Amino acid sequence: AQSVTQPDIHITVSEGASLELRCNYSYGATPYLFWYVQSPGQGLQLLLKYFSGDTLVQGIKGFEAEFKRSQSSFNLRKPSVHWSDAAEYFCAVGASNNFNKFYFGSGTKLNVKP
Amino acid sequence: EAGVAQSPRYKIIEKRQSVAFWCNPISGHATLYWYQQILGQGPKLLIQFQNNGVVDDSQLPKDRFSAERLKGVDSTLKIQPAKLEDSAVYLCASSSSRNQAKQYFGPGTRLTVT
Structure with missing residues (x-):
């Protein structure tokens, strides 16, 4: 069965610092993978997706995933x-x-320090 | 283009009462989804429609939840009777036939059952 694990519930980084959010999945075949962002009171917005091909994918807002x-x-x-x-x-x-x-992970909440 | 519309945005009811949520997808999108997002968890798919037919309702608690999309456009999700554990945000999403993997999410309806 498909499942997604996001091991970090909360992450705090300083503005200008680099960021890495972890995601591990369990799936028997080649997965289709997605990252979404949810701002307070708003729906989810797709950042990027991976279906096949190049394992490094670029998304919106300067995000990438490997x-x-x-x-x-x-x-x-x-x-x-x-x-x-x-x-x-x-x-x-x-x-x-x-x-x-889609099977979603439980999410990682990102705080940004000034 | 206009996004996915949902109403109401907030609803508070007592347990054993009934409630209904409405969703209007992006114009022309054939696929419509209802998700339940409990606090601290990722969204969980409840039901998926293709036009006015149900594709997947395997995770819909059919003893109390029902959904319809009679004309293949907007959709209604109903809970009757509500339980305390139904407190969650109910998200509606839609996708087009040309790009089914890209789901557009509405802002959600936050339901509180007391």
């Missing part, structure tokens, strides 16, 4: 965090037989 099959990971990174990046981030895996059926 798919590592050997580690079953899809970590999200940003080289320099801005105060507006404070939000909750969700990793999701899509089922291959219904790839728009």
Whole structure:
């Protein structure tokens, strides 16, 4: 069965510092992987997705993520965090037989210190 | 383009009462989803529609939850009777046939059951 683990519930970084949010998945076949961001009172917004091909994917707002099959990971990174990046981030895996059926992780809440 | 609309944004009811949520997807999007997001967890898919047909409702508690999308456009999710554990944010999302993996989320309805 598909599952997604985000081991960090809260992360605090200083503005301008680099960021890495961890995501591990469990899935028997090649997964479809996604990162979403949710700001308070708003719906989820897609940051980036991985289906196949280049394992380093670029997204919006300067985010990127790297798919590592050997580690079953899809970590999200940003080289320099801005105060507006404070939000909750969700990793999701899509089922291959219904790839728009998503299984979400429990989220990582990012705080940005000035 | 207009985003996914949901109403109401907030609802407080007592247990055993009934409640209904409404969702209007992005125009032309054939696929519509309802998710339940309990505090501290990621969204969980309740039901997925393709036009006016149900694709997946395996995680919908059918003894108390129901959903319909009669004309293949907007949708209603109902809970009757509500339980305390139904307190959550209910998210609606939609996707187009051309890009099914990209789901657009509404702002959600926050339900509190007392």
